[in-house]
Amino acid sequence: MMIKRGLLFVAISIYFLACSTDTIPMDVGDILFDPKLDREDFKVCNEKKVYQYYVRYSADKAPGYQGEKPALEKVFEENYSYPKTAGQSGYLTIRFLVNCHGETGRFRIEEMDRDYKAFQFDSKISEKLLEITKSLDGWIPRKKEEKDLDYYQYLTFKIRDGQIIQILP
Amino acid sequence: MKKLGITILLLACTILLFAPPNCEVYRGDKKCFEACEEAMLAIRYRQGSYTSQVHFDKSIALCESFAYSYMEKGVPFLKRGQFIAWKKLIDKAVELEPTAYLGYRGWCRLQFLRDYEGAIADIEELKSMVNYDIGFCQTGDYHLNIALALCYKEIGEVEKARALFQEHIIDSGYGATIFDYYHWGVLEYEAGNYALAIDYLNRQIAMNDYMGETYYYLALAQKEMNHMKEYAKAIQKAKEYYLNERVRRDTYTETIDKIYLVDIEKELLAIQSEM
Structure with a gap:
């Protein structure tokens, strides 16, 4: 009975997933192309399988930065400056995709x-951090048996x- | 040997801390039993996948007090940098079962966000609530008392940090685990107690001679003591270890007191320019 229920649920899930791949992010953190935000010329090598920056239970070589x-x-340090300003404190996260060529795109900000x-930093802070992040060109793709992979x-x-105390992770 | 055995046992207990719950415990409550079974279905799927998250949602809908599903549903948000969503979920788990999840939340705040004050608040609160061993952090790298010491060290409360190292490693008889003496050595180096730093870093090497980082700080402390021969030897060894990938790595974040190749090379350049 339990197995039947499970199978039915999986079948229904697959049906809905198949119908909705264009509109709903499939996994936590997935970033789908948005023509209003994203560059048309940024190409993901394999849209069907974008990995994460972390490598678990796999022989893949972890990505990194040169x-x-x-x-x-x-x-x-060289490109960010902002006057010390009370109230401009918290965390600003920029999530993005690194393709198999080490190029970046689909940037999303959470503050x-x-x-x-949820909080909004002064736009001078968020815009500058986004601009610098977009300019980073040392990303090393994740590797699987010498094949380069896309990753978040x-x-x-x-x-x-207003001052950067630490950059994570 | 006995101490090592105890350490391995404790680490194993910690790693099992968030092992899937035994659903039989919930037999008396039909909805919560079903919620537990839904959570067991959820973890069969890839973490963070749509299907897995749907099962967690269903689990929570069945039994709103089933803390495990809030915590576990939140994990992929944490790992993928969506901290607002993670915090809402883990807060709910902590609200429902504070003694089970306060230590975990505190550790995650330290590991992923370097939120030292938040981590201190959580771990101290846990300590005030229980009279048993608060256990290890989720990765198994540190006892939570040592994680707490690291937080105090990072916010400059050196005395509190030192007292925690002393109490946990020496006074309680608990002993050190894999990285403890490294951080204690770094603390003493940063505090200017170079002889003590050398002592602790050597203890780290005796216990776990794996990390180039230990030799880097050993070199710096030797330099301060004007032991130039030992300094040169240790910094060379740090580089050798680093190039052989004998360095500390974490799957998700950079570790505390992390050293990079550029730091080692800077020291080597300084030696060369003095020659």
């Missing part, structure tokens, strides 16, 4: 205060009074 994190931090509540990456900026 020169490791210090190289990435240096880009922000929250120190209590993890994010950067979170821990911000205090």
Whole structure:
């Protein structure tokens, strides 16, 4: 009885998934192409399977950034500046996709205060961080047996009074 | 050997902490029993997949007090940088079963967001609520007392951090686990206690001679003590280890007190320029 119910549920789920691939993100964190936000010329190598930045239970080689994190931090140190301003504190996360050529696209921003509540930083902060993130060109694709793969990456900026305290993860 | 056995047992207990719940426990409550079974279905699917999340939603709809499903549904949001969604879910789990999830939430705040104050609040609250061992963090890398020490260290409360290392590793007889002496050594190095730093870093090497990072800080401490021969030897070893990938890595985030190749090379350049 239990197995039958399970199979029925899976069949219904598959039916709905098959009908909705164009409109509903399939997995948590999926970023679908949005013509209002995204560059037309950014191509994902395999739209059907975009991996995550983390590698679990797999022999895949984890992706990364050329020169490791210090190289990435240096880009922000050199290009970001904002006057110390009370109230501009919290976390700003930019999620995006790195394709199999190491190119980036489909950027999405999530901003929250120190209590993890939705919050909007001054647009000068968010726009600048987005601009710098878009300019990063050292992303190394995830690899599976020498084949380069697309993956989702994010950067979170821990911000205090408008200053970047840490870049995560 | 006995200590190592206890450590492995404790780590195993921690790793099992969020193992799937035993649904039989909920036999007396039909809806919550079904919710548990739905959660068991959810975890059969790829974490974060649409189908898995649908099963968690169904589980929660069946039994709104089934904390496990809130926590587990939130995990992919946490790993994929959607922290607002994660926090709402984990807060609900903590509200329902604080002693089960406070330590986990605190650890995640530290690991993913370097929210030291938030992590301290959660772990301290857990400590105030229970009179048993609060256990290890989710990854098994640290006892939560050491995670707490790391938080205090990072916000500059060195005395509190040091007291926690001392109490947990020495006074309680608990002993150190895989990375503890490394961080304690770094703490003492940063506090200017170089001889003590060398002692702890050497203890780390004796216990777990794997990480290039340990040799990097050992080198820095030796330099401060003007032990230039030991400094040069340790920094060379740090590079050798690093190039052989004998470095600390975490699947999701950069670890605390992480060192990079560029840091090591900077020291090596300094040595060369002095020669």
